[in-house]
Structures are given as structure tokens and as C-alpha cells.
Amino acid sequence: xxxxxxxxxxxxKVQKPSRYIGGEVGSIIKDKSKxxxxxxxxxxxxxxxxxxxxxxxxxxxxxxQRENYWCERCFAPDIDFEKIMRENDIPLYxxxxxxxxxxxxxxxxxxQYELSYTxxxxxxxxxxxxxxxxxxxxxxxxxxxxxxxxxxxxxxxxDFFDLFILGEGxxxxxxxxxxxxxxxxxxxxxxxxxxKAAQIEGIYVxxxxxxxxxxxxxxxxxxxxxxxxxxxxxxxxxxxxKVFYPENFVVPFTEIxxxxxxxxxxxxxxxxxxxxxAGFIYRPxxxxxxxxxxxxxxxxxxxxxxxxxxxxxxxxxxxxxxDEMLTKLIDYTAEERVNLSxxxxxxxxxxxxxxxxIKKVRKSGxxxxxxxxxxxxRDVINxxxxxxxxxxxxxxxxxxxxxxxKLYFMMGLPTETDEDIIGIAELAQRILDLYYATENRxxxxxxxxxxxxxxFVPKPFTPFQFEPQDTRAEIERKQKLLLDSxxxxxIKVSYHDPNVSLLEAVLAKGDRRLCKVIYAAxxxxxxxxxxxxxxxxxxxxxxxxxxxxxxxxxxxRRFEFDEILPWDHLDYLVDKKFFIRxxxxxxxxxxxxNCRQRCSGCGVNKAVGRECFCKD
Amino acid sequence: MxxxxxxxxxxxxxxxxxHLDLNRCMLRIFRRSKLPVWYTEGFNPHPYYSFALAxxxxxxxxxxxxxxxxxDDEMSAEEIxxxxxxxxxxxxxxVSVAPQVKKITAIARAEFSFSLISESADELYRAVxxxxxxxxxxxxxxxxxxxxxxxxxxxxxxxxxxxxGAAVDMKMRLPAGTQTxxxxxxxxxxxxxxxxxRFDARNIRRLRIxxxxxxxxx
Numbered sequence: 001x002x003x004x005x006x007x008x009x010x011x012x013k014v015q016k017p018s019r020y021i022g023g024e025v026g027s028i029i030k031d032k033s034k035x036x037x038x039x040x041x042x043x044x045x046x047x048x049x050x051x052x053x054x055x056x057x058x059x060x061x062x063x064x065q066r067e068n069y070w071c072e073r074c075f076a077p078d079i080d081f082e083k084i085m086r087e088n089d090i091p092l093y094x095x096x097x098x099x100x101x102x103x104x105x106x107x108x109x110x111x112q113y114e115l116s117y118t119x120x121x122x123x124x125x126x127x128x129x130x131x132x133x134x135x136x137x138x139x140x141x142x143x144x145x146x147x148x149x150x151x152x153x154x155x156x157x158x159d160f161f162d163l164f165i166l167g168e169g170x171x172x173x174x175x176x177x178x179x180x181x182x183x184x185x186x187x188x189x190x191x192x193x194x195x196k197a198a199q200i201e202g203i204y205v206x207x208x209x210x211x212x213x214x215x216x217x218x219x220x221x222x223x224x225x226x227x228x229x230x231x232x233x234x235x236x237x238x239x240x241x242k243v244f245y246p247e248n249f250v251v252p253f254t255e256i257x258x259x260x261x262x263x264x265x266x267x268x269x270x271x272x273x274x275x276x277x278a279g280f281i282y283r284p285x286x287x288x289x290x291x292x293x294x295x296x297x298x299x300x301x302x303x304x305x306x307x308x309x310x311x312x313x314x315x316x317x318x319x320x321x322x323d324e325m326l327t328k329l330i331d332y333t334a335e336e337r338v339n340l341s342x343x344x345x346x347x348x349x350x351x352x353x354x355x356x357x358i359k360k361v362r363k364s365g366x367x368x369x370x371x372x373x374x375x376x377x378r379d380v381i382n383x384x385x386x387x388x389x390x391x392x393x394x395x396x397x398x399x400x401x402x403x404x405x406k407l408y409f410m411m412g413l414p415t416e417t418d419e420d421i422i423g424i425a426e427l428a429q430r431i432l433d434l435y436y437a438t439e440n441r442x443x444x445x446x447x448x449x450x451x452x453x454x455x456f457v458p459k460p461f462t463p464f465q466f467e468p469q470d471t472r473a474e475i476e477r478k479q480k481l482l483l484d485s486x487x488x489x490x491i492k493v494s495y496h497d498p499n500v501s502l503l504e505a506v507l508a509k510g511d512r513r514l515c516k517v518i519y520a521a522x523x524x525x526x527x528x529x530x531x532x533x534x535x536x537x538x539x540x541x542x543x544x545x546x547x548x549x550x551x552x553x554x555x556x557r558r559f560e561f562d563e564i565l566p567w568d569h570l571d572y573l574v575d576k577k578f579f580i581r582x583x584x585x586x587x588x589x590x591x592x593x594n595c596r597q598r599c600s601g602c603g604v605n606k607a608v609g610r611e612c613f614c615k616d
Numbered sequence: 617m618x619x620x621x622x623x624x625x626x627x628x629x630x631x632x633x634x635h636l637d638l639n640r641c642m643l644r645i646f647r648r649s650k651l652p653v654w655y656t657e658g659f660n661p662h663p664y665y666s667f668a669l670a671x672x673x674x675x676x677x678x679x680x681x682x683x684x685x686x687x688d689d690e691m692s693a694e695e696i697x698x699x700x701x702x703x704x705x706x707x708x709x710x711v712s713v714a715p716q717v718k719k720i721t722a723i724a725r726a727e728f729s730f731s732l733i734s735e736s737a738d739e740l741y742r743a744v745x746x747x748x749x750x751x752x753x754x755x756x757x758x759x760x761x762x763x764x765x766x767x768x769x770x771x772x773x774x775x776x777x778x779x780x781g782a783a784v785d786m787k788m789r790l791p792a793g794t795q796t797x798x799x800x801x802x803x804x805x806x807x808x809x810x811x812x813x814r815f816d817a818r819n820i821r822r823l824r825i826x827x828x829x830x831x832x833x834x
Contacts, residue, residue, distance in 0.1 A: 009816075011632065011674075012673065012674040016634075017632045017673070017674075018632040018633055018634070018637065021629050021632050022629065023628070023629035023630070023705060023706045023707060024705065025644070025648075025703070025704075025705045251644060253632070253633045253634075253637045253640075253641055253705075254634075254637055255637070255640070301647075302648070302650075303648070304644065304648070305643070305644030305645060305646070305647035305648035305703070306644065306647075307643065307644075307647060307662075337655070337661060
């Protein structure tokens with residue numbers, strides 16, 4: 001019985017079987033006898049989530065443009081199908097060929113969030129590939145690689161991967177595949193290839209680097225072998241109007257999280273919120289022109305048949321030609337009966353005619369990421385949104401028929417006091433009061449203010465990378481304080497599980513000593529840690545204890561400015577000195593203007609060799 | 617405006633597209649085809665199309681029925697068929713497009729074929745024969761009003777039943793349409809209740825949709 005028959009024998013016993021059999025419109029099938037390099041693009045979560053990932057769509061199409069390379073998709077099976085796979089010896093396979101991924105040249109994971117780490121181990125195991133890089137074959141095949149935002153600190157994953165790809169993959173991925181293809185033809189071995197690959201800018205081969213530690217646990221020094229670079233620099237694309245963007249997406253049958261065309265409008269962010277990793281690791285700020293955005297939107301809508309499009313970026317309002325871009329897009333989408341879903345936009349500087357057009361398309365709710373409850377703390381984190389702005393937008397929205405507002409906050413931010421927590425409740429109350437004070441508010445409807453409170457997780461490559469996370473006990477106390485401070489039933493409060501945030505902090509800021517903890521946790525059954533119904537906090541804590549690793553050392557300790565950080569040998573083009581400066585400015589409650597107002601000297605312009613807001 | 621009826625196949629991997637997903641899938645097919653399909657005129661305009669019968673997840677079919685309207689009166693049925701087929705997913709294919717003649721309510725029954733695979737196919741074959749010879753075949757059926765026991769025998773017409781190696785291959789007609797709908801799984805349930813022999817039902821396929829007088833509906 002071939003693998004396809006074996007899969008089909010069991011497929012009707014599982015939830016949403018179309019996730020496991022391929023055949024979607026837009027999926028790319030090649031003749032494998034004419035293919036030199038096979039790449040399994042793995043997303044370490046279920047199909048429904050992974051298929052929404054824009055990076056996979058880009059790199060899938062890009063790799064497949066090369067006739068002799070074949071990139072296929074692979075996702076983590078849900079619990080029900082995994083059980084069937086294990087019971088019936090069905091190895092993890094790719095969705096295009098339905099061939100086992102253990103036979104592929106590359107097994108590439110995208111690391112989007114820390115809580116997907118155990119899924120990587122589980123998927124390798126399901127594939128029949130040794131989980132530890134050192135246990136893999138000496139031959140040149142089965143190269144396990146990773147990219148994505150989490151690899152800016154890949155140390156907790158160092159033992160499981162052969163190499164990491166830092167930064168944007170559109171160019172370096174093909175360079176890597178070209179090198180592999182050439183060396184395979186020469187009959188090179190695995191080690192030889194890895195040593196050579198380490199010379200490509202953006203490629204980090206962890207086995208060529210080793211660390212030793214001080215008695216207090218901090219890193220003492222790093223040793224580099226085989227002539228690998230002392231620091232590995234991330235890759236960036238210089239011109240967003242020339243960068244590859246897919247003309248087609250794989251269109252799933254089952255409904256996925258983001259079931260629509262999404263078009264990237266810009267990379268990077270000018271805001272510099274001090275907690276936000278994405279705001280720093282994707283620098284420099286680069287935009288696509290309105291023409292490019294329009295052409296990509298039209299092409300994708302026509303080829304996929306989607307009737308909805310959304311714009312992807314960290315802050316679409318910061319596009320310098322937003323007015324022209326939206327005018328163009330709205331004219332097209334209205335004509336073609338496509339829904340344009342717009343993210344939260346700052347509407348203050350739009351023309352009258354554009355505002356009229358936007359009114360026709362906007363249907364989504366009203367959301368503010370205020371992040372902190374008082375202006376003082378918003379200044380500390382450099383979230384430059386003022387209460388006046390929130391109030392004036394709410395007033396317009398209430399008069400325009402909105403009756404519910406969502407507010408996002410973080411708890412446990414540096415310098416936070418009880419006053420800041422109470423401030424969250426007070427801000428929500430003032431918005432509620434404003435609703436009742438608005439004369440032309442919607443009649444006969446009950447207002448609702450939703451307050452969603454996440455726990456602050458310090459992340460590498462941010463000014464807050466040095467900061468400790470609040471202990472669980474402290475977070476729980478603050479959550480209770482917030483609940484006690486809310487006086488109205490119209491204000492609904494929800495918050496994250498602090499046990500989850502703790503693990504996120506540990507994995508985000510961890511070093512190589514965490515590899516054995518991740519392995520131990522997975523061995524004890526941890527997987528799908530980002531799914532609350534699967535998260536096993538106690539099991540994780542047992543794994544830490546067994547391995548003699550203290551999670552508090554990573555999560556709740558202040559990292560010193562002069563300490564060697566686990567990610568210091570990786571260069572994301574922003575200076576460590578800048579992060580230190582920003583950290584000190586934060587503690588003085590002083591804000592830093594956005595990049596368009598004034599360059600704050602993060603160093604990215606020097607690293608790239610051009611100023612941020614000029615075309616070269 | 618042309619009021620049209622398409623007959624389409626849903627085979628191979630397309631059998632894993634659920635009825636709900638088929639709706640979404642068809643919307644995208646119409647959009648990709650750029651055919652001048654008629655849109656509803658409500659608050660949220662969308663292409664109008666409707667399926668005559670739902671098909672269970674995992675069933676194949678040679679005869680799915682979809683009604684839709686095309687605003688261009690000059691466009692030929694062949695062109696419409698070809699433009700749809702050019703943008704269909706693997707396993708889905710339009711067999712024919714023609715004007716709607718009969719009303720959907722004219723559907724009376726559907727013909728199915730399937731294989732019952734078993735390690736003891738000989739015994740299973742005997743069990744099937746015994747079940748078919750019984751005076752009634754009672755099985756629990758989920759309805760809108762809850763679970764009730766029905767005797768499917770009077771409305772079930774077996775056209776073929778053969779032992780082929782490890783499989784019992786069958787073909788039967790069952791009521792379908794707006795009044796009564798029997799799914800072959802009711803027969804499988806009855807067989808499981810009547811005998812202990814383990815089997816797997818495979819290759820379930822809807823072959824034809826018929827009117828009361830057994831004329832082909834489309």
C-alpha cells in the first residue's frame with residue numbers, strides 16, 4: 001500500500017480531512033525526476049494557522065519559480081491525526097507529493113512564536129528524522145533549517161537545527177539552495193556543506209559556535225571554529241518594489257485563520273515602541289509604491305478568486321503615500337466587489353473624499369492598542385498614543401454608530417506601579433462615560449468596553465531586552481487589582497495566563513542550556529504549547545527541574561548592560577548601544593520621536609549604507 | 617439572463633471537500649472564471665448558486681447538481697463549462713451545462729455504488745444477503761426532530777451485489793430530495809447491527825440522480 005492509500009484509509013476519521021491531502025488550487029506539482037533540490041517548508045502548528053502565514057506564501061512561490069527546485073508545504077497534524085499517523089506508521093509527509101519529508105534535501109521551519117518550539121521536535125520525530133542535529137546522517141541530505149522572527153535568538157533551538165537563516169529570505173534562501181545543489185553534485189558531505197554555508201551572509205551554523213559560562217550563570221565567552229564569522233548579519237531586501245511577491249496563493253478548501261488575499265505594503269516600523277521586537281528586527285523601514293500594491297492586489301484577487309483582501313504591515317498608516325494607495329485600492333475593490341479589510345488606521349490626515357470612501361468599506365470594530373493605563377507609563381514604553389487621541393476618535397466613532405471599543409494593554413511593564421494598573425480601569429471608565437455623554441450615540445444599544453490585558457514579555461533586540469519579567473505572583477496580584485478597580489459591568493476584562501508568558505520570556509531570552517529543557521518537556525508530552533487546552537505548565541516546570549535549569553534566571557533577572565547576551569553574536573543591524581540608550585531614556589519616562597520626525601540613531605542606516613527615507 | 621444547471625463530478629481528493637467548504641470553493645471558482653454570473657442584490661451581494669443535494673464528506677459523485685444564472689444571454693453552455701473547468705480544483709469537473717428544465721422538487725432518488733471491504737468478505741457477503749432477505753431493515757436515523765427508527769427496506773432498491781475478492785460490491789437506489797433522504801451509511805449501520813463482521817465502506821459514489829419515474833433528473 002503506498003503512502004497516499006495509507007493516509008486515505010484513515011482520513012475520514014479525523015477533523016477537517018482536507019488539511020491533510022493537498023490538491024488545493026494554486027499548489028504546485030512537479031515531476032520529481034526533474035527536480036534537483038526538494039525543500040519541505042514546515043510550519044510548526046496546524047494547517048489552519050500555518051496556511052495564513054504570508055512568509056510561507058512568498059518563499060513557496062519564490063523557490064518553485066526555479067524549475068529544478070521543488071518547495072512543498074508541511075504542517076503539524078492535529079492531535080487526532082497524529083495519533084493515527086503514529087499507530088499506522090505514517091511518516092510526516094509534504095502536501096504536494098505526499099512523499100515523506102525525511103527524503104527531502106531541506107526541512108525548513110518558520111519560527112513565528114516561542115510556544116511552537118516543542119512542535120518542531122514533534123514534527124521531526126513524526127518524520128523519522130533525528131531530533132538532535134548531531135545525530136543526523138553525515139551525508140548531504142535532510143538539512144534542517146529555520147528562519148522567522150524567533151531565530152533572532154535561536155540559541156534555545158541550537159541543538160536541533162543544522163543552520164538558521166537570519167532576516168529576510170527572498171535572496172539568501174536561493175543562494176543556500178544553489179550552494180547545496182552545486183556541492184551535492186560534487187559529492188560533498190554534510191559538515192563540508194555547513195562550513196561553506198556559514199560563509200553566506202545571513203547563515204548561522206550553530207555547531208560552529210560554542211559557549212562557556214561564568215559561575216553566576218551568565219555567558220563568559222563564545223568560541224568560533226572553521227572560520228565562521230564572529231557576528232552573523234541578518235539579510236534585508238533593498239528595494240521593496242523589485243522584491244518577489246507571489247502572483248498566486250494556495251487556496252485552501254477549509255477555512256483558515258486569515259482566509260483572504262494579503263498584500264504586504266511595507267516592512268519595518270518608524271514607531272520604536274520599546275517593548276516591540278517586530279519594530280526593531282524588521283528595520284529599516286521600506287515601502288512598496290501604491291502602483292506595486294495595486295498590481296499585486298489585483299493579480300492575487302484574480303488568480304485566487306478570493307473576494308477579500310487585507311493589507312499586511314506593522315503600521316499601514318505610516319505609509320508615506322497612504323492616501324493615493326487607498327484611493328487606488330478602494331476604486332478597484334468596489335468595482336470588483338472585493339472586501340477590503342483595513343487595519344486600524346490613524347484617520348487624522350486623510351482627505352475628505354478618501355474618508356467618504358473608507359466609510360463605505362470599514363466594517364471592523366474599534367480597537368486601540370493603548371498598552372498602558374497612564375501617560376507616564378505610555379511615555380516609558382514610547383507608545384506615542386495620547387488619551388486625547390483615543391477620546392477624540394471614540395467620540396467620532398460613537399457618533400458614527402459604534403457602541404463597542406476594544407482596548408489592548410500590557411501588564412508588568414518596566415517601572416509599572418499600582419497607579420498604572422488602576423489607570424487601565426479608569427481609562428476604560430472614561431471611555432464609557434464619554435459614550436453616555438455623546439448626544440447622537442446609537443440608541444437602544446448597550447455599550448461594551450473590552451479590556452484585554454497581556455503580560456509583558458521582554459524580548460531580544462528591544463530596549464527592554466535587559467528587563468526582568470514580573471514574577472507570576474506579582475502578575476496575579478496586579479490582575480486582581482485591575483478586576484477590583486473596574487466598577488462597571490459594561491467593562492469586560494480578560495487577561496493572559498501568566499504561566500504562558502513566563503515560558504515565552506524564558507524561551508525568548510534563553511541560551512543553549514535550554515535545548516535540553518525543551519527536549520525534556522517534549523519527551524514528557526508537551527506540544528501545541530500555544531493552545532491553552534494543550535499547554536502543560538506543570539510538566540514544563542518538571543522539565544526545568546530535571547535539567548537543573550532555573551526559569552527565573554532567564555525571565556525574572558535583569559540582564560546587565562555589559563553582560564554577553566545569548567544573541568550578541570547576531571547582528572540585526574540595530575546597535576546594542578542604541579538599546580542601552582533607549583532603556584535608560586525609558587527609565588526617565590522620556591519618549592523618543594518616531595523615525596520620520598527625527599533619526600534616533602539606531603544604526604540601521606549606517607549598516608545598510610543609506611538613509612532610511614530616501615530611494616537609492 | 618440564462619438560468620442554468622451544471623452537472624459536475626467530485627472525485628479523488630475533492631471528496632474531502634465538505635459541503636460547507638464546497639460553497640466557498642465554488643464562489644472562488646466563479647470569481648476566477650470571470651463569468652458574468654448573476655449576483656444577489658441584497659445588502660451583501662454575492663454570486664447566486666445553489667446545490668440540489670448535499671453530498672456527505674468522503675463520498676465521490678458523478679452527478680452533483682448546481683443551479684446558477686448568467687447575465688449574458690448570448691454565451692454558449694460550452695463556453696461556460698470550459699471556463700469553469702479551466703479554474704476548477706483537482707477532482708472537480710463540470711460535465712455539462714444546460715438550461716434548468718425540471719424543478720428541484722422533481723428529484724426522487726439517487727443511485728449509489730460502494731465496496732464493503734472485509735478480511736472475511738465471504739461471510740460478509742452472506743450477512744448482506746441475509747439482511748437483504750429480512751422482512752424489514754430497521755435503523756436509527758437522525759432527523760430534525762431527534763433520533764427515530766426507520767425501516768429503510770421498502771424504499772431501498774438493490775441493483776447489484778457481488779462478491780469480488782476481499783470486497784462486497786453493491787449498487788443501490790435510495791430516496792433523495794426535499795422529502796426523504798437516505799444515505800448509504802444507514803445501510804452500513806444496519807449491517808453492523810445485524811452482524812459482527814468488521815468491514816470498511818469504501819469508494820462510495822453517487823452515480824445518478826433520478827426522478828419519480830426513474831428518468832435522469834438533469
